[in-house]
Amino acid sequence: MSTETQLKKNYTQFVLPAFIAAALVYFVVLAKGAVFPFILSAALAYILSPVITYFEVRGIKRSYAVAALYIAAGVLAFAVVYVLMHLLSSELATLKQEWPLYAGQIQQFVTKHNDNLVKTYPFMAMLRIGEKLDHLLELVPQLLLTLLPMLTLLFIIPFITFFMLIGGSGMIDYLLDHLPSRHAEIILHIASRIDGSLGSYLRGILTEAFVIFLIAFTGLQMFGLDYAAVIAMLIGFSSLVPYLGAIVGAVLSSVVAYMQFGGDIVPIIKILAFFTGIRFFDDWFLQPYIMKKAVDLNPAIILLALMAGAEIGGIWGVIFSIPVTCIIKEIMQIGIELQETEFRWKPKPEPTRISIPYT
Amino acid sequence: MNLLNILNNIYDEEILAKLGFLKSIKLFEGIKKRQLIHVLESLQERTFLKGETIFAQGDIGRALFIVFSGKIALTRLDAATQKSETIAEVRPGEFFGEMALLEEMPRTAAAHAAEDTKVFMLFKIKLESLLFSRPKIGVVIAAQLARILSARLRAIIEKPAAE
Numbered sequence: 001m002s003t004e005t006q007l008k009k010n011y012t013q014f015v016l017p018a019f020i021a022a023a024l025v026y027f028v029v030l031a032k033g034a035v036f037p038f039i040l041s042a043a044l045a046y047i048l049s050p051v052i053t054y055f056e057v058r059g060i061k062r063s064y065a066v067a068a069l070y071i072a073a074g075v076l077a078f079a080v081v082y083v084l085m086h087l088l089s090s091e092l093a094t095l096k097q098e099w100p101l102y103a104g105q106i107q108q109f110v111t112k113h114n115d116n117l118v119k120t121y122p123f124m125a126m127l128r129i130g131e132k133l134d135h136l137l138e139l140v141p142q143l144l145l146t147l148l149p150m151l152t153l154l155f156i157i158p159f160i161t162f163f164m165l166i167g168g169s170g171m172i173d174y175l176l177d178h179l180p181s182r183h184a185e186i187i188l189h190i191a192s193r194i195d196g197s198l199g200s201y202l203r204g205i206l207t208e209a210f211v212i213f214l215i216a217f218t219g220l221q222m223f224g225l226d227y228a229a230v231i232a233m234l235i236g237f238s239s240l241v242p243y244l245g246a247i248v249g250a251v252l253s254s255v256v257a258y259m260q261f262g263g264d265i266v267p268i269i270k271i272l273a274f275f276t277g278i279r280f281f282d283d284w285f286l287q288p289y290i291m292k293k294a295v296d297l298n299p300a301i302i303l304l305a306l307m308a309g310a311e312i313g314g315i316w317g318v319i320f321s322i323p324v325t326c327i328i329k330e331i332m333q334i335g336i337e338l339q340e341t342e343f344r345w346k347p348k349p350e351p352t353r354i355s356i357p358y359t
Numbered sequence: 360m361n362l363l364n365i366l367n368n369i370y371d372e373e374i375l376a377k378l379g380f381l382k383s384i385k386l387f388e389g390i391k392k393r394q395l396i397h398v399l400e401s402l403q404e405r406t407f408l409k410g411e412t413i414f415a416q417g418d419i420g421r422a423l424f425i426v427f428s429g430k431i432a433l434t435r436l437d438a439a440t441q442k443s444e445t446i447a448e449v450r451p452g453e454f455f456g457e458m459a460l461l462e463e464m465p466r467t468a469a470a471h472a473a474e475d476t477k478v479f480m481l482f483k484i485k486l487e488s489l490l491f492s493r494p495k496i497g498v499v500i501a502a503q504l505a506r507i508l509s510a511r512l513r514a515i516i517e518k519p520a521a522e
Contacts, residue, residue, distance in 0.1 A: 056371070056374060057374060057378075057396045057397075057399045057400050058374075058396055059370045059371055059374050059375045059378070060369055060370065060371065061368070061369060061370065061371045062371070064368075064369050173404070176405055177405060177406050181407055181408075181411035181412055181413060181472075182411075182412045182413075182414070182415065182418075184405060184407075184413075185413070185414055185420075185421055185422055185480070186419075186421070188403055188405070188422070188480065188482070189421045189422065189482055189484070192403065192482050192484055192485060193484060196484065196488065
């Protein structure tokens with residue numbers, strides 16, 4: 001009887017937390033649009049937290065550390081964002097104006113080659129490359145302009161992040177203090193493992209993307225290529241996928257250079273050499289130093305994660321796919337380790353034994 | 360005057376007190392105060408209420424616990440009598456569970472909070488990270504750990520002779 005009562009008590013203690021969790025999930029689903037800036041802010045606060053901790057453990061109050069970070073970063077970020085927005089909006093507007101001309105050139109180029117191909121291989125006509133290209137070329141300017149509203153998040157997110165950083169880990173500490181005490185050690189062990197690998201990966205990959213963006217932007221400006229800011233930003237974003245950044249950069253810049261310099265091959269060769277250099281610089285210098293402590297994700301897994309992310313959650317799915325994959329990989333690793341220790345599915349590990357007695 | 364007040368306010372007394380506390384811990388003896396900052400970064404804080412179980416005998420150990428305030432009782436179950444016996448009480452400045460930093464093996468005793476207790480937890484993974492990223496600190500901790508374990512081993516072996 002007493003065991004039954006105990007069991008009931010054990011189950012009922014999970015009712016309230018389960019109800020709160022379900023209500024939270026329902027709220028997130030209902031107010032997805034409103035919650036997203038907060039999720040992004042939480043991610044930014046997580047990425048920035050080591051900077052604040054750096055000052056905090058040196059005895060500086062959190063509020064002062066956050067304020068100093070915002071004053072320093074705010075001035076810099078405002079200047080960078082202002083310049084980028086200015087460049088981007090004018091470049092995108094110019095692109096929208098000039099796009100019909102470029103589209104015409106691309107169409108002419110493809111039609112000419114397509115006609116030759118169809119003459120030689122008649123079955124190629126079935127692919128209707130020309131029609132597909134027409135549709136694609138019409139879509140490009142609209143696609144680029146839809147990215148602009150996303151830039152407003154650049155102002156909202158730092159604002160929310162400020163309050164999250166000021167509040168610090170108070171909320172997390174509260175939750176940690178209310179974990180079942182007996183399981184606190186294992187839960188904190190898992191949390192510190194995930195934090196270690198996810199934090200290193202996120203900070204590493206973002207630093208890498210930013211450095212590649214800076215190099216690409218400077219290089220393309222020096223080449224005098226049009227739309228350097230747009231291309232450099234696309235390279236920066238695509239650098240989040242291994243190998244993709246340099247490929248996107250090389251292809252886009254070559255296409256733009258082909259149209260800008262009227263088919264001259266020399267600038268294209270220079271640009272291709274530049275992006276090959278970036279690729280080697282990334283492989284030999286950036287990755288060994290920046291990513292040395294991060295989770296090692298296979299490029300094929302990264303691609304699968306990105307595609308699955310896009311399928312599930314669109315652009316936001318793509319953004320969160322890599323961190324979520326990191327968490328899943330770490331949890332799987334911990335799960336395998338727990339099999340050997342807690343669950344005892346494998347033989348219990350033997351303690352280290354030595355035959356020579358204490359002397 | 361106002362500037363001096365602001366400068367005074369910048370510093371968080373609680374953090375400075377924690378750094379001072381870590382300086383007094385035997386495990387960190389020989390680590391400079393400036394380097395203790397990195398140790399503090401690696402520690403996880405948690406408060407256990409009176410009566411709460413921190414770990415049970417036989418649980419896999421993954422962290423070392425340093426008592427900051429309060430009191431922890433360590434008990435061991437006697438296999439023959441099936442009775443629990445208090446083997447030690449851990450007070451502020453003392454630590455327990457150091458074997459978890461070397462091997463992920465079952466705990467040899469249980470730990471309960473005898474009072475509301477604040478502890479710092481040093482996880483094996485954090486110590487490993489300190490060993491690789493800040494070897495100067497890691498080596499000091501590893502050497503202190505070896506000394507402490509040697510002393511405890513000596514105490515066990517000398518105990519029957521003393522009795």
